[in-house]
Every structure is written in structure tokens, then in C-alpha cells.
Amino acid sequence: MNFLIFGVLAPIAYFLLRFFIKKLVMNFIQNAKRNSNIKNMSKCEKCDTFMHEDELITSDGKKVCNKPSCNK
Numbered sequence: 001m002n003f004l005i006f007g008v009l010a011p012i013a014y015f016l017l018r019f020f021i022k023k024l025v026m027n028f029i030q031n032a033k034r035n036s037n038i039k040n041m042s043k044c045e046k047c048d049t050f051m052h053e054d055e056l057i058t059s060d061g062k063k064v065c066n067k068p069s070c071n072k
Contacts, residue, residue, distance in 0.1 A: 039052045039053075040052070040053045041053070042056055042063055043063070044056065044063060044064050044065040044067075044070055045062045045063055045064060046062070046064050046065075046069075046070040047065065047067060047069065047070055049065060051065050057071075059071070
């Protein structure tokens with residue numbers, strides 16, 4: 001009887017509990033990320049500064065910022 005409880009049921013219960021807790025935490029993180037006003041940042045490939053994705057321009061397949069030195 002102990003083998004049935006500790007060898008079969010306990011591992012199944014452990015993995016199911018772990019799965020549901022992981023799912024709960026992932027949903028919490030996604031909802032927190034979705035509801036916050038965090039901007040997505042990207043790096044300019046020429047001057048290595050981080051800017052908002054809307055402020056970067058794609059030029060020759062590279063993301064560059066609006067600075068005159070990067071637009072050349």
C-alpha cells in the first residue's frame with residue numbers, strides 16, 4: 001500500500017501541483033506585463049543606445065536611431 005501511495009500517487013500529484021502553480025505564476029506575470037505601461041526598448045546598432053522601438057528606424061536591415069550621426 002505504501003508503494004502505491006508514495007511510488008505512484010505522490011509523483012503524479014507533485015507534477016500536477018507543480019504544473020498548476022507554474023501556470024498560475026506565468027499568467028500572473030503575463031497579466032502584470034500586459035497591464036503595465038512598460039515600453040519595449042531596442043538598441044541602436046550604430047551608437048549602442050537603448051531607445052523606444054517606435055523611435056528607431058530600420059535602415060539597411062539595421063535598427064538605427066534618429067541622431068544625425070547614425071543616419072549617415
